[in-house]
Amino acid sequence: MLSSFPQGGIVQVIAAARLAKAKGVLAALLISCGLLAHAQTSASAPNSDPTYQALRNVGLGGEAFTVSKLDVKRDAGHFHLHSGTVCFLAPVNGKVTGAVFQGDGTLILDPPIDVERKNLKMLTGENEFSENFDHAVFRFTDSTYDEIKKGSTPSTGTCDAGPLKESQHATRHRLHFNLDARILADVFKSSPGGLFVAFIHGSRYSDKMLFAVDPQGVPEFAESVVGFDPIAINLSPEEVCLMTYGENKHGYWSAFHFSNEYNNGVPPAGEQKGVIHIASQKLDTTIEKNGFLSGKATTTLVARENEIRVLPFRLYRTLRVQSVTGGNGKPLSFIQEDKNDDFQFSVILPAPLAAGEKTSITTTYSGKEAVIDEGGGNYYPASREDWYPATGGPAPSDFSDYDMTFRIPKNLQITATGAMLSQTIEGGQSVSIWKSEVPQQVAGFQLGDLKEEDVKASSTDVTVAAYANREPPDFIRPLMGHALGNFSTVSIMKGPLSEAQYAVTLYSGYFGPLPVKRLSISQQTACTYGQSWPQLVWLPICSFFDSTQRHAFGLDFRDRGYWDAVTPHEVAHQWWGHLVGFGSYRDQWISEGFSDFSASLFLQNAYGEKGEKMFLKFWSDERLSITEKSKMGFRPIDVGPLTLGYRLNNGRSGDWVARGIIYPKGAFVLHMIRMMMWDRQYHDQLFKETMQDFVKTYTGRSATTEDFKAIVEKHMTDQMKTFGNGSMDWFFNEYVYGTELPTYNLETADFTPDASGSVILNLKLKQSGVSDNFRMLVPIYLELSNGSMFFLGRARLVGNTTYEQKIPLKGLQGAPRRALINYYYDVLAN
């Protein structure tokens, strides 16, 4: 959903402007204090639950044991405790939730899937992952206490409490993840949970290593507080992970489902994790002139499991909760630590919910910095998906209904996700009411001193509404009169508006209609990224600069057509990411790659004769992004397969490498399928049918890589069918699950006349640099004497091989100028 761009140039200017702004909002604080004082007379104070407090402050208990040759196996993680002492934490609610180990230990990790074994090998340079440690901290809600006790002998020894404190410090201040709240959820239950987390002080790879197993899905162990954190990745629904969080060595070394879930060979697809599903949200939100936000959210949710007392939410860290009440109006206890620590918001119910049970809670909250006043009537919604209590547990693609009321200063305008039902002026406020037209994964808004212009997207039911600010934000002002001249987004907005209008019509033809009546396109003050929410697209303000202006600010550096593609990419997310969600981080390439691909369709179709050139340039740029060596010395394609998603970023491969794979290589996969399906007579017809079936089948839910493969197999051509023995495994194994990149050499491509006077093409095409089983259909084109390109057919190549054919060109008038392969970048190759 995010289309970000490596930072540089003007970004710093913006950051500085924001900081200054944040320091200046004093009036907001006063409002906040007023509300807080009122709320706390009728509700529990945050973090006051006694069991939570006991966990938060837990220390070592008195129990110690001597261990010798004790093996603790947690899924694919084997802890060999050769010798040493284990000291348990004091029990909470009668349950022991942790231990400190001191001595001589080894962790062996043996992932159940090949892609993970390969990834570990790349990171360690070794065939076996084997880390030695002299101390470790285990936190658990499973049977670890009994298991260690049974396998060891009581000891009078003691342990240093330092490692425990270090682990608590790491989760609170480095990872910003409230592990205590997660443990609390299981401590409340009548039977043991399944959580196991090990903080390992390793000596070979890292002294800041974390191994975790959680049947509820790996929690988001890392949250960004300031700026971008490459390890803030949602790994759910997978249950097992190994990560490191040291300064220069950070990343997810491995993640996977429970090993036994791979017993039938296929990874489980589309699992829904997270203990709650949010059915609907009723959000009443007030935004002051200075950006201060206060909200009242009534959240209706359904428990996915039994005995749910702790409800985990995602709420922007500066939005502080004043009170939470249950359906009966009674105050509920809640957890929300400092905004700079492990700030996640959780609600504690007095009695547990059973699986399938529904309840409603109402949360009031407020704070500054969630919406930032950028000056000149420009506002930046810094909290994107968490300006209200959203699904906090890991649950990709949780679709909910939204009813929203916004109260803003009456001289400002707002646009939001969903349909606007009414807008009235009440006192000094403009009050608007919005409702989702279809279930959404997220809701959002853009406000400001906005000018609106609407157009209808032809052949669709969708009205595209463009919003531009009447005045530039403060950080732009000093630049005006210089490089920016008389900069105004209002006058430039017509460009993005017509781009979006064209894109909606084009994509509706390819992928099927959008089930909504309206799409808003708004500028945002962020310089280098756009974003798409259901029915709301934000475009980066710097995309409104012309190329000379961007050059002046150093923004054209390696832009690779970013600025031409940003609007069609973000509009495409209405289909990819919103209409059809994605199953997990392994499937995110479907959202980003398909959106990038869609931008290529746009470039090819929207610009008349220029289109083909732009299309070819686009694919040439995409290929370069995938194959160009990074500063760290890696070609992105070699770092790992598409299905590692943002885990491709790590301390070794760099923090931007994932962007160079998920978007462009994901796009290439779909482009290659389109090209395989292309037909001289019916052109894109089969491809359109495939994509429309995919959208129709997965509207309002999430699709996995395997789901998409099945749809392709349902529609593939006879040629694809016979080439792959009825399956597309060969192609997905090569380009989606694999990292191969073939090289093609057209060694001979000449024409000789035959006896009947027509022409014969003598073709010799070599495929190399691949494994023996690598197979590909390589398209051959002829450039005709009039300069047009003619699709001749596809050569079938398997392994490192040379294809040699004499092909009679019947019915051609005169010899073609030349024969060539891969003219449209049909196959991603060297």
Ligand SMILES: [Zn+2]
């Ligand atoms: Zn995107």
